[in-house]
Amino acid sequence: xxxxxxxxxxxxxxxxxxxxxxxxxxxxxxxxxxxxxxxxxxxxxxxxxxxxxxxxxxxxxxxxxxxxxxxxxxxxxxxxxxxxxxxxxxxxxxxxxxxxxxxxxxxxxxxxxxxxxxxxxxxxxxxxxxxxxxxxxxxxxxxxxxxxxxxxxxxxxxxxxxxxxxxxxxxxxxxxxxxxxxxxxxxxxxxxxxxxxxxxxxxxxxxxxxxxxxxxxxxxxxxxxxxxxxxxxxxxxxxxxxxxxxxxxxxxxxxxxxxxxxxxxxxxxxxxx
Amino acid sequence: xxxxxxxxxxxxxxxxxxxxxxxxxxxxxxxxxxxxxxxxxxxxxxxxxxxxxxxxxxxxxxxxxxxxxxxxxxxxxxxxxxxxxxxxxxxxxxxxxxxxxxxxxxxxxxxxxxxxxxxxxxxxxxxxxxxxxxxxxxxxxxxxxxxxxxxxxxxxxxxxxxxxxxxxxxxxxxxxxxxxxxxxxxxxxxxxxxxxxxxxxxxxxxxxxxxxxxxxxxxxxxxxxxxxxxxxxxxxxxxxxxxxxxxxxxxxxxxxxxxxxxxxxxxxxxxxxxxxxxxxxxxxxxxxxxxxxxxxxxxxxxxxxxxxxxxxxxxxxxxxxxxxxxxxxxxxxxxxxxxxxxxxxxxxxxxxxxxxxxxxxxx
Numbered sequence: 001x002x003x004x005x006x007x008x009x010x011x012x013x014x015x016x017x018x019x020x021x022x023x024x025x026x027x028x029x030x031x032x033x034x035x036x037x038x039x040x041x042x043x044x045x046x047x048x049x050x051x052x053x054x055x056x057x058x059x060x061x062x063x064x065x066x067x068x069x070x071x072x073x074x075x076x077x078x079x080x081x082x083x084x085x086x087x088x089x090x091x092x093x094x095x096x097x098x099x100x101x102x103x104x105x106x107x108x109x110x111x112x113x114x115x116x117x118x119x120x121x122x123x124x125x126x127x128x129x130x131x132x133x134x135x136x137x138x139x140x141x142x143x144x145x146x147x148x149x150x151x152x153x154x155x156x157x158x159x160x161x162x163x164x165x166x167x168x169x170x171x172x173x174x175x176x177x178x179x180x181x182x183x184x185x186x187x188x189x190x191x192x193x194x195x196x197x198x199x200x201x202x203x204x205x206x207x208x209x210x211x212x213x214x215x216x217x218x219x220x221x222x223x224x225x226x227x228x229x230x231x232x233x234x235x236x237x238x239x240x241x242x243x244x245x246x247x248x249x250x251x252x253x254x255x256x257x258x259x260x261x262x263x264x265x266x267x268x269x270x271x272x273x
Numbered sequence: 274x275x276x277x278x279x280x281x282x283x284x285x286x287x288x289x290x291x292x293x294x295x296x297x298x299x300x301x302x303x304x305x306x307x308x309x310x311x312x313x314x315x316x317x318x319x320x321x322x323x324x325x326x327x328x329x330x331x332x333x334x335x336x337x338x339x340x341x342x343x344x345x346x347x348x349x350x351x352x353x354x355x356x357x358x359x360x361x362x363x364x365x366x367x368x369x370x371x372x373x374x375x376x377x378x379x380x381x382x383x384x385x386x387x388x389x390x391x392x393x394x395x396x397x398x399x400x401x402x403x404x405x406x407x408x409x410x411x412x413x414x415x416x417x418x419x420x421x422x423x424x425x426x427x428x429x430x431x432x433x434x435x436x437x438x439x440x441x442x443x444x445x446x447x448x449x450x451x452x453x454x455x456x457x458x459x460x461x462x463x464x465x466x467x468x469x470x471x472x473x474x475x476x477x478x479x480x481x482x483x484x485x486x487x488x489x490x491x492x493x494x495x496x497x498x499x500x501x502x503x504x505x506x507x508x509x510x511x512x513x514x515x516x517x518x519x520x521x522x523x524x525x526x527x528x529x530x531x532x533x534x535x536x537x538x539x540x541x542x543x544x545x546x547x548x549x550x551x552x553x554x555x556x557x558x559x560x561x562x563x564x565x566x567x568x569x570x571x572x573x574x575x576x577x578x579x580x581x582x583x584x585x586x587x588x589x590x591x592x593x594x595x596x597x598x599x600x601x602x603x604x605x606x607x608x609x610x611x612x613x614x615x616x617x618x619x620x621x622x623x624x625x626x627x628x629x630x631x632x633x634x635x636x
Contacts, residue, residue, distance in 0.1 A: 134551070153372070171354040174325055174358065175352070175359075176356070176371065177346045178345055178352045179420075180347075180375030180423070181346055187370075195363045
């Protein structure tokens with residue numbers, strides 16, 4: 001009996017600890033959503049009332065709408081390009097017999113390790129050089145932003161697709177060959193479907209990475225070609241009111257829905273762990 | 274029509290020789306088991322037959338046709354992989370039908386043959402399941418059905434039972450053998466499990482370090498092993514060093530032991546299978562002792578359920594004897610560690626082998 005209650009005690013401790021971790025993770029988000037409904041222009045506790053006012057303000061502030069579209073465009077394009085490149089790289093690294101595959105993999109994961117500001121500065125200088133040398137304007141253009149953000153999506157794709165391929169017994173592909181499938185058929189019918197969960201997860205993470213990125217993007221935007229996080233920072237320079245909280249709450253909702261939808265196709269917990 | 278032929282097959286990886294001049298004929302409908310310790314080259318041989326590994330030299334012939342340079346997808350082999358290698362994202366039926374689809378078999382015929390194959394491996398009604406929804410034994414049967422349904426000229430099995438628990442293993446083994454017989458499949462099976470090889474094969478090929486050490490029926494290989502390494506790899510045995518004194522008598526230290534013949538003066542190793550060694554307790558007046566027995570003292574009694582083993586210390590070293598577990602009124606029943614016994618065996622049970630000893634390594 002004593003042992004039994006000891007076991008229960010341990011279980012409650014564990015559940016309590018998990019609860020605290022969840023609270024720490026969720027608290028900022030809950031606070032932001034709560035703030036977004038405050039009626040006052042100057043944030044103060046307790047609020048004098050609640051309302052949708054700042055959501056309306058965000059909607060009417062055109063810079064948010066415009067930059068939201070840019071953000072979605074950049075995130076979609078860089079995700080599609082990044083996942084295609086990253087999947088090809090992961091397939092080559094996992095199945096090819098490259099002698100330097102370890103070094104290549106590290107190189108491809110590099111952008112994850114370099115601070116965004118450093119990467120952004122480097123890209124800015126590179127883009128300016130391109131402009132000077134071949135008279136091609138890159139800074140502040142959509143293709144320039146997409147190229148930069150592809151650096152953010154490729155590592156996720158390489159990592160996640162590699163993981164999903166790595167767990168796959170290579171004899172599965174041999175079995176298909178043994179049954180008469182030519183190499184391309186093996187890839188299309190067997191290998192690609194087995195990479196699918198990794199690719200879907202990589203798309204989600206890549207999209208989120210690109211969508212919320214601020215530091216890398218900061219130097220690379222131009223007039224009318226700014227992303228939502230950069231516009232939010234700009235707004236913050238002049239006004240501190242719950243409009244940003246409202247924009248952030250909308251972002252949280254979008255990403256949350258994206259994750260739920262993705263989770264229906266692949267179990268994210270399984271792919272990422 | 275001659276099933277499968279391997280001619281002087283050789284495969285090297287840099288300085289390492291994985292398969293060293295293996296020549297083998299598998300008759301139509303015959304089941305040949307390649308047996309050996311891991312890393313002996315048996316799997317490489319199988320993969321050369323399937324076409325996954327190109328041989329360094331030598332030829333592979335299927336039904337008399339040279340397929341050495343033919344890619345795996347154009348060879349007519351059906352392989353069952355060690356981990357089954359089922360397609361995880363396809364239903365059981367789609368797994369089984371994949372080979373038919375690749376061969377361009379029309380849909381309605383495909384469905385009929387899938388149903389037939391499911392019936393053959395007793396998985397009727399499970400066609401819509403995904404592989405991970407099946408038990409290990411069921412997955413194994415799907416792998417069998419998938420390889421069989423295309424009617425391969427050569428059926429290849431790579432350690433097909435190694436992922437199953439002991440009880441299931443015996444069951445599936447019998448099933449594989451029955452299917453293979455019924456369909457008359459020319460089959461090559463690779464295993465490191467001697468029991469599997471002994472019970473399932475028409476012919477055993479013992480391989481070590483890339484070379485064939487002995488080839489013959491399971492009975493021949495077990496009863497008349499070609500050399501010490503085969504003898505000690507296949508089954509349990511006792512080995513005693515000594516010299517042939519006269520034909521039929523073998524000197525080990527101060528004892529003369531019965532043996533199968535031999536030339537006087539030859540240095541040999543005497544091989545004894547435990548089930549051929551008779552054992553009798555040494556009574557107070559020696560009445561029950563065997564006449565020309567060899568004295569020893571029991572050191573370990575191992576109860577194995579249906580069988581019991583006695584390890585007996587003698588002046589010539591430890592000797593292993595085994596018998597069906599004695600009944601409770603049997604004198605052997607009361608034998609315990611430290612008891613004195615007499616050992617004996619028929620002359621023909623004492624096999625003489627060359628003393629060069631090169632043990633097969635289990636890596």
